[in-house]
Amino acid sequence: MDITLEKASDTNASLKITLTPADYKPEVDKKLKDYGRKVQLKGFRPGHVPASLVQKMYGKSILVEEINSMLSKTVSQYIRENKLQVVGDPVPDRDKADAIDWDNQSDFAFSYTLGLASEFDIDFSELPSVTKYDIQAGEDEINSTISDLQQRFHAHGHGDEVADGDTIYGELKQVNAPAEGEPFSAKTAFPMNQMAEEAKGQFVGKKKGDVVTFVLEDAFPDEKARANATGAPKEDVANLTGEFTFEVDDITRNEPAEINQEFFDKVLGVGAVDNEEQFRVKVAEIIKSNYGRESDQLLRLDIEKALLDTTPILLPDEFLKNWLLEVNEGKFTPEQIDEQYEDFTKSVKLQLIKNKIADKGDIKVEFEEVLDVTRQMVREQFGFAGGENEEMNQTIDRIARNYLMDEKNNGQNYTSTFNRVFDDKIIEYAKTQLTIASQDVTVDEFKALVENR
Structure with a gap:
């Protein structure tokens, strides 16, 4: 040969x-x-x-x-x-x-x-520093988060007058009987947040005992909402139209949870904190942790951009465009290939760079690493806790192995998980080679940074 x-x-x-x-x-x-x-x-x-x-x-x-x-x-x-x-x-x-x-x-x-691809090398010493943003939760963000939590863990109260967002209970009656049969009537509840905006004014401000006359389909144009409001079967609500009366019997509303020990226990778990000061500290930590994942993702994108910007690689453009047309078998026109070509080449170059980094850092992925990531995915997806329960661990292991070895998708589950682990290891290695500067930012400043990306 x-x-x-x-x-x-x-x-x-x-x-x-x-x-x-x-x-x-x-x-x-x-x-x-x-x-x-x-x-x-x-x-x-x-x-x-x-x-x-x-x-x-x-x-x-x-x-x-x-x-x-x-x-x-x-x-x-x-x-x-x-x-x-x-x-x-x-x-x-x-x-x-x-x-x-x-x-x-x-x-x-x-x-x-x-x-x-043309020959290239990665010189980490020539790469610019990359910024890792540490999100600091300010008073406004903490107050806003606590306010949201108060709404989420709300209590039920009763109102004297109907307000937008309330649920009103009472008796609904059809004014004019249909040609055949009795007029519709039912004890029911009207969620004001499901009512059409233009109809709410007829109800807002009403008190217990007040009677409102209104057109049912104007108040609830959506048949699903009308079925919910009347309690009638969905197949019957199309015929429920015209004037109705509603006599208000009760007004209920969601009231923000009081900031007390019961609220702390519901949000964080029993006994996690003993007072509001400790609670605010924990909320700040949660905010920082939640945004920390987004900060890590932004750092990843910035590292990839730095690698692309500082690593010149030539590609066979004409060859690749013809190859893309052929392998996609008529799914794209030459014009569409041209439109998407820049994004495609960025992806190709980035993968070449990552492969080069893997060679430099002798980065490899073992089956056990892929399996560990899949086990964790199973725990999170099914709510399994980690621990010493051997039977549960065996169940998690069996599910993870079956997922990775599923023959129905030709090993795609294993391939995609392997690639994710491989990519993560390369980024972690790059972090050890780059100069990474930390910068404290507020939540609003971080949101602005993300939008600009």
Whole structure:
């Protein structure tokens, strides 16, 4: 076998492969013998079909299959062993392949066009410093969060007058009876937040005992809301229209939870804090933790941007655009490829850079690491707690392994989880090589930074 790489430029090359009988004949002969033992042909006992007949019947197809398999392995192995920065897939010279005379040739020549990324290196010392933002929860943010928590853990109270957001209880009656049957009436509840805005004025300010006359479909245009307000089956509400009366019996509303020990226990758990000062400290920590995840994500994006901005890489643009058109099989036009090409090349360059970093840092991902991440995902998804419960840990392990080894999606679960772990390890390694400056910011300042990204 002869393999030659011919580089036309930094980003374009041809890989030429020549095969002789010594390369493929031993395996082809072996498969022909296997066929000879298994083939069943009328007039011959099993295993006694003449070799010349087996060759005539199956020789060509076996030859083509074996050479195609050998080419695929050879191209992949050559790229891997020579650490070629190939982008896209190798594209075979179809004209040369179609011109092969499989019946008479014994030597075969093949050619593949390769798209290459230009040579590059990562010098962390030349990268600019990257900022990690530490979000500080100010008084306004703490007060706003506590106010939201008071609403979430609200208590129920009663009002003297109907206000927007209340729920009013009373008797609903249809003014005019339908042509057949009795007028509709029911004891029911009206959630004011489901009522049309223009109809709320008829109810706001009313007191217990007041009677409101209104048009039902104007107050509740949505049939689902009308069914909820009347208690009637959904299939019947289309016929519930026209004037109705509603006599107010009771007015209830959600009142913010009082700031007391009961509230502290509901939010943080029993006995976590003993007073409001401690509670505010805990709320500030929660705010910082919640925004901390977003801060980490922003740091990740900034590291990736720094790597892209400081690592010039040339790509075979024409090759890649043609390859994208071909592999997407008519799903995109050349114009659409052009529109999305810049984003695509950023993704390609970033992956090349990360692969280079992995080589520099000798970063590898073991199966157990992928399994650990999947176990944690299972715990979070199903609400399983970690701990010493061996039976539960075995259940978590079994679910995680089944998820990773699911054959229905051709190993995509394992691949996607592996890539996530691999990516995380590269970013963590990059953090140890870069200069990372910390900067305290308020929540509002951080939100502005995120919007600008």
